[in-house]
């Protein structure tokens with residue numbers, strides 16, 4: 339598609355020259371003779387770049403610039419001016435113009451500014467898309483009373499420096515909540531440092547958290563800053579805090595009490611200003627009763643406790659979550675958003691959701707990958723959920739060797755991305771083969787893959803033709 343350039347100038351001769359230069363180079367050109375007209379055309383024609391004169395009767399260029407930028411901050415604008423006044427140039431720069439060229443116009447300058455500007459526009463748009471995607475990924479979605487209450491707790495806790503302890507089952511959104519607290523705090527511009535206490539081996543966790551000096555222990559060839567130090571002025575998120583050893587618990591408690599750390603192998607203490615958020619899916623009171631978690635640390639951490647209920651206790655969140663995930667996936671894969679029929683939403687509401695929102699998200703993704711139509715129906719949901727929670731029953735229900743050998747070969751549910759991809763591919767193939775009565779040539783043709791590849795897949799996934807009855 340041709341790129342569209344808007345040229346704004348009250349002098350007809352300049353407009354003509356610009357049109358010639360730009361059209362010769364293959365651009366689509368739109369001309370405006372006044373500021374007013376420029377704003378109208380910008381809205382109607384959505385240009386990729388604007389050349390803008392400053393001195394015009396009526397609305398001048400700088401005002402037009404301000405208004406253009408207010409409606410579309412990514413739009414690249416080149417200021418074209420007869421009088422190279424420094425103040426005008428400065429003001430234009432402040433308002434967001436990226437280049438200033440002087441009349442009389444030179445073709446080279448025009449094209450040069452043009453190419454640079456178009457590139458800049460693309461970068462800015464990409465940047466904005468990425469940012470929106472990122473923000474949406476970290477958005478807390480939900481309309482249930484309990485989620486609203488959590489949002490309210492987040493809102494109140496965020497601006498304080500109080501330690502927050504987030505409790506809840508796996509996949510309920512603890513990390514998301516921790517990020518929301520940081521994002522809404524006065525520390526939002528500083529770092530959010532996450533430490534998964536369960537994932538770091540016991541021998542390494544202290545050096546990971548507090549850092550070490552060179553030579554502090556065998557293997558410490560370089561000095562290392564710890565996570566607490568990295569989070570200085572920001573937030574540290576101690577995830578799976580219930581899995582810390584007694585020794586580490588004691589050290590973390592000290593940091594919380596004293597507000598300072600010592601790197602391993604150093605006697606120097608470092609004063610820190612770190613906000614601590616912790617999370618766990620363990621029942622800490624039980625851990626305390628069993629002597630596995632320090633009570634004093636628990637009290638330090640749980641100044642503001644936030645308990646996140648499992649998804650099955652807040653099914654009112656499901657419609658909004660489904661919509662959110664569908665929008666996310668369709669944006670990621672550049673697909674038209676698929677609709678969920680009311681019955682399908684209902685089926686989702688009645689599922690068990692042991693894996694909570696993470697599981698819901700996986701199920702939605704799977705449904706979107708497997709569905710060929712525009713609408714997901716209740717039956718689609720039920721078939722995915724059935725396979726999902728009861729693999730052996732699902733196999734029996736189909737009475738086929740295909741499904742049965744699947745549950746035997748891949749165990750419960752896919753746990754990794756790769757397993758999931760294979761799982762989906764296999765399910766898709768079985769579905770298509772059934773649809774075309776196990777006619778390999780026909781199926782291969784319809785799914786647009788060479789027959790040899792389909793044979794290979796059948797072997798790889800141990801797919802065998804189902805015997806009826």
Ligand SMILES: Nc1ncnc2c1ncn2[C@@H]1O[C@H](COP(=O)(O)OP(=O)(O)OP(=O)(O)O)[C@@H](O)[C@H]1O
Nearest residue numbers: 477478479507508509510511512513514619695696
């Ligand atoms: N309220 C919500 N709105 C939108 N997405 C959510 C919400 N809650 C959770 N999610 C999504 O569900 C997934 C799991 O969330 P998260 O990682 O925060 O859970 P968790 O409680 O930390 O789980 P675990 O205990 O397993 O670490 C993530 O993809 C997250 O983005």
Ligand SMILES: [Mg+2]
Nearest residue numbers: 509512513577
């Ligand atoms: Mg987590």
